[in-house]
Amino acid sequence: MSKQKNNQYKKSKKKSQRHEKPRGKQNRAPGNRPEGNPKGKNKAPNNPKGGQKTVTAEVTCTGLNSEGKGIVEWKGQQLEVAHLMPGEKAEITVNTKGRFVNTKLKRVINSSENRVKPPCPYYYQCGGCQLQHMDEQSQARFKQETIDQLMKPFGKPEPIMSMDHPWDYRNKSHTTFGLNKDRQIIGGLYAQNTHRIIPMDRCIIHDPKADEIVQTIKGMMKSFKMQPYNEDTGRGFLRHVLVKVGKVTGEIMVVLISASPIFKGKNNFVKALRDAHPEISTILLNVNSRDTSVVLGNQEKVLFGKGTITDKLCGLKFEISPKSFYQINPVQTEKLYGKAIEMAELTGKETVVDAYCGIGTIGLIASQKAGKVIGIEQNKDAVKDAIRNSKKNGVKNARFYQGDAGEFMVQMAARGEKADVVILDPPRSGSDEAFLSSVVKLKPKRVVYVSCNPETQARDMKYLVKNGYEVKGIQPVDMFPQTYHVESVAKLVLKV
């Protein structure tokens, strides 16, 4: 591997460590809030000295970038304009500041026949969804073209698996609280790339029950004289509310994230919340006193229930802790996992590595058709969940370990251990050189690569292809409808 590549993988690893921090301004996951992605900013090479200038321009959209933004030509430059569709003619504002150009859609002059009215009233302010102005076919086409382009070196991907009802799907939401200029309590999501709260009572990709509970909490804050936390002054109590919903079981977890462990009127608050929502299974207090955009802190206290919820996926039960990763769209997850297991071609004898295994979902599902499963995951809480889940489902042939997947694989390779199938599902930053080079040493017959970022997936697949593997199938799955994000699972087979 070249030095340059080496560095690329080193960088990836750092990012992967950051990735698992709960979401904040700097660290947002697909389908909820936008990522502060520099790709969204256009560069203005003709204005190196700075100064700010805003002009109006008439442009025609020639295509979409990887974030679903329209691409236009303006004064010899290629610019990106959010909410613009291919073929559309539009009036935009172009704001040049220093080396960067910001664009804004003012008016669509010739509208695409695939343009629809975004059903969410906050769509243009929020930025958490990027494709609501496109009909379902156009969203699917955009995602298909994105994945086809990225995977071109490896063959033609299958048609994307879309979602029948692409709304209400998120089983996890977090809401931030603050005061508006009239000092009224507001709750909502941050506007794109800011810490400005957009007050909203409903996000139409969230589970509706989760939003209902958040509205109740907002109302209760007033009656309990509970102040929202103010990032600037450091005063106030409640920072965020995280809600996780078991879509199949109906179990609900509410995590109140506060700036201080001193929760006045705690028992009455919990009682009032449970009275209003008897469907809540567990309530926790998470204390985050740090000046940070990371949502969850390290201190956690169960106020009611057992502190976890259980959901069902692919016929198995999974217990989930507040900080553990669990796929946010379980309907599409069943399709994704089904495809991953099919690609693993298990016969009952194989040793399977489930790398970046979270709470053990893929590994435990695979264990039913494998000889044994070895799961590796960095997040301690998730590993505890995975071990518990193994017992809960009566699985006897799976073991889960806590640690860095790359280091674990290096050790496996050094000990000369055997793996027939490696399934990996890394964070958005992808895997790293330590992991991939150990896969090459271990020589599993099949590698099944699940990814929520096909860009890093394609990078890592290139490495595996260079080192003895060939790609035998790629399946995109729409796990995050209304957003530009796309999930993909690929099968790689060791060349003989």
Ligand SMILES: C[S@@+](CC[C@H](N)C(=O)[O-])C[C@H]1O[C@@H](n2cnc3c(N)ncnc32)[C@H](O)[C@@H]1O
């Ligand atoms: C996309 S999630 C996949 C989890 C699981 N496979 C699933 O489908 O629910 C990625 C997981 O990788 C874990 N992770 C991140 N970096 C890691 C690393 N360097 N080594 C091991 N696990 C890591 C995260 O904590 C997270 O649980």
